[in-house]
Amino acid sequence: xxxxxxxxxxxxxxxxxxxxxAYAAIPGADGVVHGCYNKGGLLQDKGAVRVVDxxxxxxxxxxxxxxxxxxxxxxxxQTGATGPKGDTGPAGPAGFSxxxxxxxxxxxxxxxxxxxxxxxxxxxLPAGSYMVFGKxxxxxxxxxxxxxxxxxxxxxxxxxxxxxxxxxxxxxxSLQDMVTLQSPGTITLNCATTDGYAFHGKLSAIKxxxxxxx
Numbered sequence: 001x002x003x004x005x006x007x008x009x010x011x012x013x014x015x016x017x018x019x020x021x022a023y024a025a026i027p028g029a030d031g032v033v034h035g036c037y038n039k040g041g042l043l044q045d046k047g048a049v050r051v052v053d054x055x056x057x058x059x060x061x062x063x064x065x066x067x068x069x070x071x072x073x074x075x076x077x078q079t080g081a082t083g084p085k086g087d088t089g090p091a092g093p094a095g096f097s098x099x100x101x102x103x104x105x106x107x108x109x110x111x112x113x114x115x116x117x118x119x120x121x122x123x124x125l126p127a128g129s130y131m132v133f134g135k136x137x138x139x140x141x142x143x144x145x146x147x148x149x150x151x152x153x154x155x156x157x158x159x160x161x162x163x164x165x166x167x168x169x170x171x172x173x174s175l176q177d178m179v180t181l182q183s184p185g186t187i188t189l190n191c192a193t194t195d196g197y198a199f200h201g202k203l204s205a206i207k208x209x210x211x212x213x214x
Contacts, residue, residue, distance in 0.1 A: 028054035036062035109197040120201030129211040136201040137170030148193035
């Protein structure tokens with residue numbers, strides 16, 4: 001009966017010991033592993049190493065030793081060779097490149113008589129394709145209702161009806177067109193009516209890669 005109790009006590013102590021080892025701080029908070037190296041001696045197993053908890057003292061027959069759980073960072077390896085370049089795709093189409101505008105416009109008024117076309121604006125351009133824009137203001141100079149027309153030399157034409165004499169307001173006219181010039185040329189804006197004036201005639205153009213009409 002006594003032997004049985006002693007065996008139970010020994011087993012309980014062994015379990016407590018196992019539990020202590022299971023909760024030991026290995027490695028320590030700083031990542032260092034602590035151990036004890038047996039120096040050898042009477043009935044000693046020389047060279048045996050045991051891992052201990054941080055702060056635990058080695059026995060008199062042992063020498064304390066430590067090592068890091070994680071080794072030092074190795075040197076950076078050499079950079080690999082650059083891979084082959086991919087094929088270069090074709091160049092995209094050219095975008096808008098230049099804009100042109102007539103420097104000045106006639107603010108004093110150009111007389112329009114007998115329904116004969118009169119140049120009221122012009123713009124010189126180098127060879128290329130263009131979006132062309134024109135504007136002018138028309139004034140009726142008598143008491144009769146009448147028609148008037150303005151035309152770009154590229155083809156666009158606008159016809160308007162002007163009412164009786166007005167000494168304050170001009171009727172605005174705007175035109176637009178597309179043109180491709182094979183060589184440098186001049187675009188003109190011409191207007192005509194039986195008796196009136198044209199004011200502020202002006203032309204502008206934007207160069208494009210290609211001109212398309214639909």
